[in-house]
Amino acid sequence: MSGSIDEVTKDVFVARGTAVNWVILREGDELTLVDGGFPGDLKKVLTSIEEIGHSPSDVRAVLGTHAHVDHIGAFEYFTAELGVPVYMSAIDAYHAQTGDFEQAKPLDLAKRILDPRMLPWLLSISMVGGASHPTLSVVHSLDMGAELDVPGRPVPVSCSGHSSGHTAFHLPGAGVLLAGDALATGHPLSPLKGPQLLPDFFAADADEAVRELDNLAGLDADILVCGHGEPWKGTPADAVDLARSLHDA
Numbered sequence: 325m326s327g328s329i330d331e332v333t334k335d336v337f338v339a340r341g342t343a344v345n346w347v348i349l350r351e352g353d354e355l356t357l358v359d360g361g362f363p364g365d366l367k368k369v370l371t372s373i374e375e376i377g378h379s380p381s382d383v384r385a386v387l388g389t390h391a392h393v394d395h396i397g398a399f400e401y402f403t404a405e406l407g408v409p410v411y412m413s414a415i416d417a418y419h420a421q422t423g424d425f426e427q428a429k430p431l432d433l434a435k436r437i438l439d440p441r442m443l444p445w446l447l448s449i450s451m452v453g454g455a456s457h458p459t460l461s462v463v464h465s466l467d468m469g470a471e472l473d474v475p476g477r478p479v480p481v482s483c484s485g486h487s488s489g490h491t492a493f494h495l496p497g498a499g500v501l502l503a504g505d506a507l508a509t510g511h512p513l514s515p516l517k518g519p520q521l522l523p524d525f526f527a528a529d530a531d532e533a534v535r536e537l538d539n540l541a542g543l544d545a546d547i548l549v550c551g552h553g554e555p556w557k558g559t560p561a562d563a564v565d566l567a568r569s570l571h572d573a
């Protein structure tokens with residue numbers, strides 16, 4: 325995998341921003357955008373859509389895995405400029421509209437400033453609005469567990485802990501699990517590659533984040549796409565086992 329966007333399987337595209345991914349689902353001429361990078365990644369989001377031969381006006385729906393600044397950066401553009409509906413879990417929709425994000429606090433990060441990975445990462449995200457709190461004007465609530473009538477037919481699966489309403493999206497037809505930040509396969513703050521949990525201080529409830537992986541483990545898929553790190557070939561069950569054993573170690 326290299327470059328800024330890859331088709332991991334037919335009509336499922338993964339694009340890279342500032343150490344964060346978003347996903348584009350295609351069905352015919354229409355698209356669904358899942359997550360939207362940092363605020364400063366907006367141009368990259370629009371470019372990624374053009375790179376697969378489409379225009380932002382082809383986007384019919386925007387789905388958010390959770391209300392953190394590195395995942396909703398492009399959302400207000402799609403709502404305000406293009407009238408595209410944004411959907412998130414009810415809890416994270418509330419956080420996205422109030423700017424009251426459940427994300428790592430400056431003190432959590434400051435305590436770890438001696439980690440040699442921390443400062444370069446903080447500098448890189450500060451360039452793309454990593455410290456900002458963008459609020460969204462309108463966010464619709466998702467019902468969990470039922471296929472959405474949007475391009476790509478994703479099924480929202482509740483998997484909270486990273487945020488109170490964190491949502492993964494299962495693509496049963498494509499055999500893909502979009503895990504958001506319930507799992508990662510890499511992160512600038514981690515020396516590891518492959519399925520893992522993000523550091524506990526990123527989670528609203530770290531114990532819940534470990535427990536709720538049960539909701540993903542039984543899903544039928546053979547490609548895992550996370551908010552951070554490269555796409556990974558394997559089942560959700562194997563990914564959850566690997567992540568839990570690393571977390572326990």
Ligand SMILES: [Zn+2]
Nearest residue numbers: 392394505551
């Ligand atoms: Zn994230």
